Amino acid sequence: xxxxxxxxxxxxxxxxxxxxxxxxxxxxxxxxxxxxxxxxxxxxxxxxxxxxxxxxxxxxxxxxxxxxxxxxxxxxxxxxxxxxxxxxxxxxxxxxxxxxxxxxxxxxxxxxxxxxxx
Numbered sequence: 001x002x003x004x005x006x007x008x009x010x011x012x013x014x015x016x017x018x019x020x021x022x023x024x025x026x027x028x029x030x031x032x033x034x035x036x037x038x039x040x041x042x043x044x045x046x047x048x049x050x051x052x053x054x055x056x057x058x059x060x061x062x063x064x065x066x067x068x069x070x071x072x073x074x075x076x077x078x079x080x081x082x083x084x085x086x087x088x089x090x091x092x093x094x095x096x097x098x099x100x101x102x103x104x105x106x107x108x109x110x111x112x113x114x115x116x117x118x
Contacts, residue, residue: 006042006098019074024060025067027103036106037077041068047099050088061099068103077105 008014010026019039020027030038043060047053053061065084072078082105087094 004096004098006040006096006100007046010042010044020067020071022067025063027067027071030102035083035104035109037075037082037104039068039071039103041071041101041103043099048097049094049099050086053099064099064101068101071103072105075105080108081105083109 005014009016009028016028018026018028020041024044025041026044027039027041030040041064043057043064045057045060047057047060050061068084069078072082082103085102085104086099087102
């Protein structure tokens with residue numbers, strides 16, 4: 001898998017606006033947000049993608065969703081709703097070869113991803 005920006009953030013070699021951290025998970029604001037709330041939830045274990053994860057990684061992937069749920073509650077976007085997105089591979093739009101869950105909210109989101117402008 002090699003080195004990537006998320007591993008550097010996990011190792012604190014690159015600064016990030018961290019909103020959550022425990023032994024397995026790190027969550028931080030995306031530096032190129034596509035919604036008013038755009039947080040990335042990543043496992044600290046280097047997992048390239050859903051397509052390449054091992055079966056024993058299922059627990060940490062499940063925890064990523066629980067962390068996203070809790071962050072959405074903390075940021076008061078749960079009641080109106082939010083979007084969770086995992087991109088897989090080049091054709092799926094995955095740019096960083098490290099599994100990451102996008103938490104998007106704070107606006108009414110279109111069928112795609114970007115907020116609907118009124």
